Amino acid sequence: MDVRRRAILAAALRARLADVSARPETGAAPGALPAPGPDADAEEALRRLMVSVVPRLAAGGADMDELCHLLAVVATAARPDDLRFLDAFHRVYELGAAGLPRGALPAAFHQAYRRLLAATLEDLDG
């Protein structure tokens, strides 16, 4: 990714970070996504999340435990040279903002998302 694209991406991530940080769930009592197991496969978790769980979430029928478990595995692979994993968090956040009942997504998700956004921005700026 060239310098100008990095700048476009960084501006978009900064705006999203401000949006996420302003949500009450993000400032709620500390919570954490479940710790992934040692043999967790981030690529397979991403596939299951995007092909199966996200469509069910959009339809209002996702299992939150499964969602959190997959997001925890996906988060381990999020890095600036492979933006697909962070994009899964964007998708879940956008679904939460667009149509899910308030509080449907756990505080742990918002806190993990905020940390990932901040870490990616740090990498992009560095």
Next chain:
Amino acid sequence: MNVLVLTENLFQAVRVAAAASLPGVRVHVLLCRNRKSRLVMLLGLARALARLCAAPPLWPTAASLALRRALRYFPRVDDPRALDFLRRVNPDVGLHGMDVIYKPAVLDCFARGILNPHIGLLPEFRGRSVLEWSLALGAPVGVTAFFIDAGVDTGPDILRFTPVDVRSAPDLNAAKKRLFDQAPAIFRDCLKRLSAPHPVFLPNDVAKGRRYYAMSALMRDVAEACLRLENEDAKRPS
């Protein structure tokens, strides 16, 4: 060579059939609605007929398909009657234009396989939103023609990658349409290549690429901004 156009759109079927009408190539069309509702399909047919009436260069192809009874409609591509039709035609090559993942029973009907004009560079960009990801990451934009297997863009044989200049497209939808519009010309070129004595294939080494998924609104906005960036670069005098 027996060629079969797999499509959900009558106008697109005739366009592709016209492009595929080469010496030694016999073209058939399988039209299905698959997941579309009957109403959507009927409205699509009406629109397609209107567009065909306004496109005289396509009339001979449409007439030839009708006279040869080479165009058949079935609700679904895996309908037993559709499979019977496929077996009767015994196609060498299929030209993909359906919004489905083909089951093995369908794939097995084609001696050589089904060609897919994938709107991204393979093996690097498999899956969905690949135009958007290519723009966001600054990767080449274009269409890769390859033979489908049961996986998602994992078929092992790539025939060619055609770069497409989308810089003057006003937005992502227009850029995507520009890529899809290349399909008839790309199919024609592929059939010429396949008619050669020793067609050359490139390996679709999936280990060298990534599977992408439906993109978030945030990244879509980034891709749109990157398209505008390329648009401005193209306008700037070199």
